[in-house]
Amino acid sequence: MSREIKSQNITYTEGEIAHEHRVQQNGHEAAILWFTGLSGAGKSTLAQAVEQALFKQGCHTYILDGDNIRFGLNRDLGFSPEDRTENIRRIGEVAKLMMDAGTICLTAFISPYIVDRKGARDITPEGKFIEVYTKCSLEECERRDPKGLYKKARSGEIPQFTGISAPYEAPENPELVVETDKNDLAACVQQVVDYLRERGIVKTD
Amino acid sequence: MSREIKSQNITYTEGEIAHEHRVQQNGHEAAILWFTGLSGAGKSTLAQAVEQALFKQGCHTYILDGDNIRFGLNRDLGFSPEDRTENIRRIGEVAKLMMDAGTICLTAFISPYIVDRKGARDITPEGKFIEVYTKCSLEECERRDPKGLYKKARSGEIPQFTGISAPYEAPENPELVVETDKNDLAACVQQVVDYLRERGIVKTD
Numbered sequence: 001m002s003r004e005i006k007s008q009n010i011t012y013t014e015g016e017i018a019h020e021h022r023v024q025q026n027g028h029e030a031a032i033l034w035f036t037g038l039s040g041a042g043k044s045t046l047a048q049a050v051e052q053a054l055f056k057q058g059c060h061t062y063i064l065d066g067d068n069i070r071f072g073l074n075r076d077l078g079f080s081p082e083d084r085t086e087n088i089r090r091i092g093e094v095a096k097l098m099m100d101a102g103t104i105c106l107t108a109f110i111s112p113y114i115v116d117r118k119g120a121r122d123i124t125p126e127g128k129f130i131e132v133y134t135k136c137s138l139e140e141c142e143r144r145d146p147k148g149l150y151k152k153a154r155s156g157e158i159p160q161f162t163g164i165s166a167p168y169e170a171p172e173n174p175e176l177v178v179e180t181d182k183n184d185l186a187a188c189v190q191q192v193v194d195y196l197r198e199r200g201i202v203k204t205d
Numbered sequence: 206m207s208r209e210i211k212s213q214n215i216t217y218t219e220g221e222i223a224h225e226h227r228v229q230q231n232g233h234e235a236a237i238l239w240f241t242g243l244s245g246a247g248k249s250t251l252a253q254a255v256e257q258a259l260f261k262q263g264c265h266t267y268i269l270d271g272d273n274i275r276f277g278l279n280r281d282l283g284f285s286p287e288d289r290t291e292n293i294r295r296i297g298e299v300a301k302l303m304m305d306a307g308t309i310c311l312t313a314f315i316s317p318y319i320v321d322r323k324g325a326r327d328i329t330p331e332g333k334f335i336e337v338y339t340k341c342s343l344e345e346c347e348r349r350d351p352k353g354l355y356k357k358a359r360s361g362e363i364p365q366f367t368g369i370s371a372p373y374e375a376p377e378n379p380e381l382v383v384e385t386d387k388n389d390l391a392a393c394v395q396q397v398v399d400y401l402r403e404r405g406i407v408k409t410d
Contacts, residue, residue: 010391010398012257014250017266025263045219052217058230060265061222062306072328073298093278094299101267103306123277186215193215 022102026060029201030099032124033106033192036117036171037134038163039149040141042180042188043108046134049189051106059202062098064091065108079160085116092120099128104201112162114169130199131174132192138163140181227307231265234406235304237329238311238397241322241376242339243368244354245346247385247393248313251339254394256311264407267303269296270313284365290321297325304333309406317367319374335404336379337397343368345386 023029033050035043044065051061070077074090077083088111098105111117121129141163142150153161160166171177176195178188196202228234238255240248249270256266275282279295282288293316303310316322326334346368347355358366365371376382381400383393401407 010258010395011261012254012394013261014254014257016253016268017256017260021260025260025265048221049217049219051222052219053215055222055226055230056216056218060230060307062302063221064302068302068305072301073295090278090295094302096277097267097269097273097299098303098306100273101303101308102265189217190215 019100019102026102028059028104028203029128030102031104031128031130031196031201032095032099032120033104033130033132034095034111034117034120035106035108035132035134036111036174037180038136038138038141038168039110039161040144040146041134041136042185043110043134045185046132046178046180046188046192047106047108049185050192053189053193054104054196054202057202059104060102061104061106063106063108064095064098069094069109085113088113088116089119092123095120096124099124104196110162110168112166112168114172117171130176130195131171132176132178133171133174135170135177135179136181224305224307231307233264233309233408234333235307236309236333236335236401236406237300237304237325238309238335238337239300239316239322239325240311240313240337240339241316241379242385243341243343243346243373244315244366245349245351246339246341247390248315248339250390251337251383251385251393251397252311252313254390255397258394258398259309259401259407262407264309265307266309266311268311268313269300269303274299274314290318293318293321294324297328300325301329304329309401315367315373317371317373319377322376335381335400336376337381337383338376338379340375340382340384341386 035047037043047063051063054061069091074087077087091107095105095107145151149158152158153164162168178191180188197204240252242248252268256268259266274296279292282292296312300310300312350356354363357363358369367373383396385393402409
């Protein structure tokens with residue numbers, strides 16, 4: 001099908017680049033690492049530390065989180081159940097594109113509903129969606145309260161707050177459970193990276 | 206600010222990865238190549254051929270087009286003026302994320318409205334948005350009619366068709382004008398790649 005063309009000083013082939021060629025170029029498999037858990041459980045911290053560890057060994061990575069999604073792609077969405085669902089749907093679609101591009105895409109969102117996470121999993125090629133339940137007791141999350149959100153949720157200033165006034169549906173069968181209230185960050189990062197190595201997604205070196 | 210951590214067999218740093226480190230890793234600058242033009246002008250063909258040429262020299266690239274956007278992220282959108290605007294807004298946001306990840310992101314959409322393209326440009330860091338006017342006369346596009354869409358538009362089967370029953374607003378000051386009805390594909394690809402080399406986005410080799 002493909003036709004190799006040589007111009008003055010460029011060469012190209014007609015048609016699309018096969019995903020396997022992107023994987024070969026990068027030297028690792030592409031995947032989605034979907035971190036889910038309560039506010040304050042450590043999703044972003046863990047995702048950033050995992051990304052750093054992967055990046056240091058030459059992987060192509062990117063994090064989708066509230067900072068780059070809520071003020072950009074999803075700035076038209078609020079926190080109603082419908083908007084939360086659409087929020088996660090779009091994040092799932094973008095993560096899939098990033099993954100298709102050869103990237104290990106990490107997403108760090110509470111993503112409280114099982115059905116919404118399943119939606120993201122269902123559009124992703126088999127075996128490429130790795131759900132990382134970032135587990136931490138509500139008590140510990142509320143004690144940490146890094147952004148002061150639990151305090152505002154308890155006072156009623158923030159309505160529909162996950163864990164307080166809105167449900168969090170824990171994963172029933174996640175690929176990984178990382179307990180951030182029982183292990184330190186380094187151990188949690190190690191657990192995720194070890195999993196990726198065992199699965200052959202990144203190289204053991 | 207950053208703290209280097211060494212665990213058993215991983216190292217990581219707390220915090221985010223700087224964009225410049227992604228650029229260093231890839232060996233080229235990140236950018237958005239925004240192809241705009243009439244249906245049949247050759248946007249997808251040109252974008253694919255440019256991507257192949259860049260990929261062959263080791264660049265990290267990805268194309269956003271109707272195939273991976275209209276049936277995924279934007280499957281809730283139709284072809285009303287409002288939906289076309291939202292379509293391009295989301296594509297601009299995703300291209301920006303891809304660019305932020307270090308990728309040369311190519312987009313291949315008619316994107317007929319100046320204001321919508323300006324919206325995508327405005328959210329992109331200065332100098333990273335390269336508008337490629339894929340120029341081809343309506344007569345030639347209609348003669349090619351690769352998907353039979355012009356025929357359907359003329360018969361009224363497709364309403365609001367750009368160039369026939371809906372406007373196309375040509376770029377006023379694009380970074381590049383590539384004339385696909387005057388030059389062959391190899392020459393058009395060469396023109397785009399030469400521009401990226403001159404701008405220092407990709408290496409001259």
